[in-house]
Amino acid sequence: MGTEHSRTATFASMHGVLSDELEELRRAAVAAAASCAAGTNGPPTEPVRAAYAALGTAGLLTDPDPVARLAAVVVLEVFGGAAAGAMLAVDQPGPACGALDAIPDAGLVARLRAAAARGEVIGVAVVEEPGDLVAWVPGTSVPAALVQLAPGVLTVAEAPALEATPAPAGAAEASGGVEVRVAGPRYRLEVDTFPARSVARLWVAALAVGVGAAALDYAVAYGRERVVFGQPVLAHQANAHDVAAVWARLDAARVAVRSAVTPWAMTQAYLEAMPAVLDAADWGVQLLGGHGYVDDHPAQRWYREAHLLRLLVGGADMAVDDLSDRVADECAASTDELAGWELGA
Amino acid sequence: MSAFEDDLRAAVGRMRDVGRTWLRPLGEEADRLGRPIPPDHEFFTMLVREGVMRRGLTPGGSERRTVRNVVVGEEGAYWDRGALVTLPGPGLGGAPVRKMGTPEQRERFLAPFRSEDRPRWAAFAMTEPGAGSDVARIAMRADRDGDEWVLNGQKMYSSNSGRADWVVVFATVDPSAGRNGHRAFVVERDRPGFVFLRNEAKMGVRAYETSSFVLEDCRLPADNLLGGDAYYEGRANRGFGGAMETFNATRPIVAVHAVGIARSALDHARAFVDTEFPAHATRRRRRALERLVEIRRGIEQGRRLCIRAAELVDAGRPNALEASVAKLYCPPVALAAIRTAQDVVGDAGVRRDRFLEKLTRDVKMLDIGEGTQQIQRRVIARHIVGADVVR
Numbered sequence: 001m002g003t004e005h006s007r008t009a010t011f012a013s014m015h016g017v018l019s020d021e022l023e024e025l026r027r028a029a030v031a032a033a034a035s036c037a038a039g040t041n042g043p044p045t046e047p048v049r050a051a052y053a054a055l056g057t058a059g060l061l062t063d064p065d066p067v068a069r070l071a072a073v074v075v076l077e078v079f080g081g082a083a084a085g086a087m088l089a090v091d092q093p094g095p096a097c098g099a100l101d102a103i104p105d106a107g108l109v110a111r112l113r114a115a116a117a118r119g120e121v122i123g124v125a126v127v128e129e130p131g132d133l134v135a136w137v138p139g140t141s142v143p144a145a146l147v148q149l150a151p152g153v154l155t156v157a158e159a160p161a162l163e164a165t166p167a168p169a170g171a172a173e174a175s176g177g178v179e180v181r182v183a184g185p186r187y188r189l190e191v192d193t194f195p196a197r198s199v200a201r202l203w204v205a206a207l208a209v210g211v212g213a214a215a216l217d218y219a220v221a222y223g224r225e226r227v228v229f230g231q232p233v234l235a236h237q238a239n240a241h242d243v244a245a246v247w248a249r250l251d252a253a254r255v256a257v258r259s260a261v262t263p264w265a266m267t268q269a270y271l272e273a274m275p276a277v278l279d280a281a282d283w284g285v286q287l288l289g290g291h292g293y294v295d296d297h298p299a300q301r302w303y304r305e306a307h308l309l310r311l312l313v314g315g316a317d318m319a320v321d322d323l324s325d326r327v328a329d330e331c332a333a334s335t336d337e338l339a340g341w342e343l344g345a
Numbered sequence: 346m347s348a349f350e351d352d353l354r355a356a357v358g359r360m361r362d363v364g365r366t367w368l369r370p371l372g373e374e375a376d377r378l379g380r381p382i383p384p385d386h387e388f389f390t391m392l393v394r395e396g397v398m399r400r401g402l403t404p405g406g407s408e409r410r411t412v413r414n415v416v417v418g419e420e421g422a423y424w425d426r427g428a429l430v431t432l433p434g435p436g437l438g439g440a441p442v443r444k445m446g447t448p449e450q451r452e453r454f455l456a457p458f459r460s461e462d463r464p465r466w467a468a469f470a471m472t473e474p475g476a477g478s479d480v481a482r483i484a485m486r487a488d489r490d491g492d493e494w495v496l497n498g499q500k501m502y503s504s505n506s507g508r509a510d511w512v513v514v515f516a517t518v519d520p521s522a523g524r525n526g527h528r529a530f531v532v533e534r535d536r537p538g539f540v541f542l543r544n545e546a547k548m549g550v551r552a553y554e555t556s557s558f559v560l561e562d563c564r565l566p567a568d569n570l571l572g573g574d575a576y577y578e579g580r581a582n583r584g585f586g587g588a589m590e591t592f593n594a595t596r597p598i599v600a601v602h603a604v605g606i607a608r609s610a611l612d613h614a615r616a617f618v619d620t621e622f623p624a625h626a627t628r629r630r631r632r633a634l635e636r637l638v639e640i641r642r643g644i645e646q647g648r649r650l651c652i653r654a655a656e657l658v659d660a661g662r663p664n665a666l667e668a669s670v671a672k673l674y675c676p677p678v679a680l681a682a683i684r685t686a687q688d689v690v691g692d693a694g695v696r697r698d699r700f701l702e703k704l705t706r707d708v709k710m711l712d713i714g715e716g717t718q719q720i721q722r723r724v725i726a727r728h729i730v731g732a733d734v735v736r
Contacts, residue, residue: 017653017667224734232734234726240735244725248670255649268642323638324631 022067022074029055029075033082040298042174048086049119052079059116062097062199066261073206073258080210081217084305085174087207088138092116095124095313098199099147102154102191111158115144122147123180126197126314128321133182136167138175146180149193149200151322157186171304194322198263200313201270205257208309212250212277215284215302216243222297223287233287246283249276264326267319274310281306353413357420364424367391372425375552376703381544382431382552384508389433389464398433398461411594411655415601419648422605426707427552429602434458436505438467438513440594441529445571445587454511454531468506470514470558471588473499478720480515480588481524485560487516494530494565496538501557502714507541509534513571514560515588527584529571538563549706589665592716596668597654599715603675604647606708607682611640613700614686633689640685643678650674666728673721676711683708 018026032051036043052058052075060072079087093100093116100122103109116122123137123146133155137143142164148155161184169177220243223234234240253276256269281303285292292299310316367388375382382388392398421429435442435458442454458465476482485498496516506512511533519526532539542557567574577583615637622630650671657664683704690701712718726735 017657220730224730234730235734235736240726240730241719241722243730244722245673247729248673248721248725251670252646252650252674255653256646259649265645268638268645271638271642272646320635320638324634327634327637327641 018070018074019067022071025055025057025071026074026078029078033078036083038082040295041301042085042298043083045086045089045174048079048083048174049090052087052090058091059093059097061094061203062101069261070258073202076203076206077210077213077254077257080207081214081302082210083174084207084211084309085169085172085301087175088172089121089175090119091203092120093122095200095203096122096147097203098196099124099149099154099156099193101199102193102196103156103187103189105187108156108158108187112145112156115159120144124149124200124313126200126318128314128318135180137164137178137180138169138172139178140166140176141178143178143180146182147196148182149197151193151325152190154189154191154193154196155182155186157182157184161185171301171308194267194326195263197313197318197322198266198270201319202257202260202266204309204312205253205266205270205273208273208277208306209250209254209257211302211305211309212273212280212284213254215281215299215306216247216250218297218299218302219243219284219287219292222291239287242283243287246276246279250280253277264323267323270313271316271319271323274316277306278310349409353416356413356417360417360420361424363392364421364429368421368424368428372428372552373703375427376549379546379551381507381554382428384464384466389431392433393461393464396461398458398464409656409659411597411658412652414598415651415655418598419601419605419608419651422602423609424605425552426602426606426711427550430504430550430553433464433466435467437469437591437595438509438511438531440591441469441513441571441587442467442531444590444594445529445576447573447576450531450568450571450573457510466505466509468503468509468512469591470500470503470506470512472502474501478717481585483515483517483527484520485514485516486520487518487528487530489518489567490564492567494567494570496530496532496560496563496565499542499557499559501542502545502555503558504553504555504714506534506558507544507554507556512558515584522581524585525581527582527588528577529584529587530565531569531571532560532563532565536563536565548709549703550710593654593663593665593668594658596672596715597651597658597664599711600654600668600671600675601648601651603679603708603711604644604651606704606711607640607644607647607675607679610679610683610686610701610704611637611644614640614689617690636685636689640682643682647671647675647678665724669716669721669724669728672716673718673725676708676718679708679711680705 032055036047036051055075057072057075060068063069093112100109100112112122121137121139121143123135123143125133125135125146125148127133127148127150129150133148135146137146142159142162145156145158146162161182163181163183164178167177167179169175223239224232226233234243253273256272260266260269285299285303288297288299291297294300371382371388435455439455442451471480473483473485475484485496485500488495496514498516500514503512511531514530514532516528516530517526518528538561540559540561542559544554544556547555618630618633622633654664654667654671657667683701687701
């Protein structure tokens with residue numbers, strides 16, 4: 001898939017404008033996601049697993065070809081809007097694929113990939129300090145492994161060493177959740193885990209952008225029809241200008257997520273996306289008023305999912321921390337010629 | 346690396362040299378003196394002597410012209426956005442001539458800019474005392490009289506029009522027709538009836554003049570109508586549409602000026618952190634670095650949005666939505682960057698830092714000119730909600 005897409009890579013596609021081929025993939029993803037029966041609280045895990053797998057983009061988030069990565073992001077966006085809750089358990093290794101790339105033990109990586117291929121969850125915990133760990137992981141059983149990405153230390157513990165107890169799933173009703181404790185031997189590697197953490201953040205951000213877009217699309221369709229004070233809700237300037245601002249911010253976040261290639265850009269994209277998505281999901285409820293608050297409409301689901309996604313992979317503070325560690329060096333390039341300009345072919 | 350990138354890198358390097366040597370000092374001087382850089386300043390004669398008028402600051406012909414202007418424009422605005430706008434050339438007047446003009450008009454009005462006798466400027470005039478964001482309300486009259494057009498009315502907030510060879514003036518042949526009555530004319534500044542009024546006293550970006558002028562029975566030959574009569578036949582709002590297309594092409598370039606200003610604030614704050622908070626472990630340094638991350642995110646993101654909008658222009662694809670997103674996004678990012686930089690510098694900013702204070706005044710212009718924030722929101726809302734609902 002990677003090479004196929006790379007032949008048609010365009011400069012524009014690096015900035016969120018999709019090539020015809022990627023647009024076709026996006027439409028296929030929309031059709032696949034729509035085929036999973038969904039109430040206002042989202043589809044169950046199994047149909048999503050099949051529909052997502054059929055698109056063939058799982059695991060491409062770390063593909064060396066940027067267009068393959070973009071294909072993975074685009075599909076994650078679509079499935080984020082349709083089934084973010086289920087996707088936590090469905091896309092494996094998903095958030096862990098950056099970690100897998102960093103592990104030099106080929107046997108361990110092969111075991112983890114095989115488990116992921118069977119649909120088992122590889123939990124990811126982004127924590128600030130190495131050491132004992134209790135982590136929330138999607139799914140309803142013991143995960144195949146837990147990957148811990150502390151600065152400078154990557155730790156992997158496999159199933160026999162893990163204890164899982166049911167835990168509240170919050171907004172991730174479709175996937176369920178377990179609390180996992182490492183109670184046995186673990187594989188430990190001193191390595192820079194920033195790139196792996198960044199991939200996990202990109203994964204979350206892509207889903208989240210899909211959540212925000214779904215919330216806005218739904219609210220806009222509603223606001224065109226629903227009449228208040230004699231005209232559609234969105235004909236009132238206070239609402240129209242608000243939706244424009246929220247939409248523009250989300251659009252900017254989408255461009256950031258689709259363009260991110262380096263760990264720095266992935267983490268920045270995450271930081272750009274999460275507040276934009278929270279605003280979009282919040283506004284998606286607000287415009288519907290009481291209808292947005294009850295489960296007759298999916299607005300409340302997107303609102304809950306946005307808040308859940310925000311807390312995964314360490315949250316914003318740790319992302320800022322990561323970038324601050326690098327800012328002195330990175331910023332030194334900011335006045336360099338064309339620094340930061342992602343010029344394409 | 347592609348030849349395009351090589352050219353662009355060289356162009357950015359030239360702009361950096363010009364910026365360091367001329368734009369920054371001249372911009373600060375103009376700010377202090379409260380008057381624009383005079384048109385006979387040695388800076389402009391130097392540019393002519395160096396051949397900049399002939400080859401431009403972003404040579405390379407028309408290939409990805411808008412992208413070039415965006416990338417090089419950021420560098421120029423980094424040094425001084427006000428002084429950047431004084432650079433000789435067709436400026437904002439060039440886009441409507443290229444977009445709406447006939448081949449003959451393009452040659453007639455743009456070719457002189459390739460000559461090396463003296464610096465030349467052109468300008469663009471839409472806003473009037475009674476019509477700003479709502480351009481459909483412009484009252485500048487254009488009446489046909491045989492082979493001539495007669496223009497009457499006032500324009501304001503027109504950049505460089507006090508020194509321009511010609512100004513693209515939007516006028517109406519029928520005020521009751523709203524935007525359908527719009528026509529665009531090239532008005533040479535030495536025509537009888539062109540009366541310069543004044544340079545506005547601006548809060549910031551003082552290095553270039555923003556002027557008002559009146560046209561009093563100003564007679565123009567018929568072929569000063571951009572595109573000729575044929576351009577306006579068939580579709581009622583071609584004139585207005587031409588103006589909007591112009592904005593779509595220029596908005597990414599103006600938006601990226603905010604990115605340049607934000608980068609200026611970032612570097613200023615970073616230099617301060619390096620010298621004032623050298624110890625790695627201090628909380629103050631750590632907090633400052635976190636805020637630099639935030640500024641830089643806005644800068645990187647703003648660039649992407651400007652480039653995306655510019656790429657679409659150069660590909661001949663619609664970009665009204667993307668141009669408005671870029672223009673909506675970038676100026677507030679720059680303003681936030683400056684405020685954040687001021688927070689980093691802290692009370693040192695009050696005591697000895699005029700630079701960031703100047704940037705706060707300069708950047709606000711970008712929230713207003715070339716379409717206000719409200720106009721960008723309206724454009725975006727009409728795209729995503731529908732023009733049938735958002736009027």
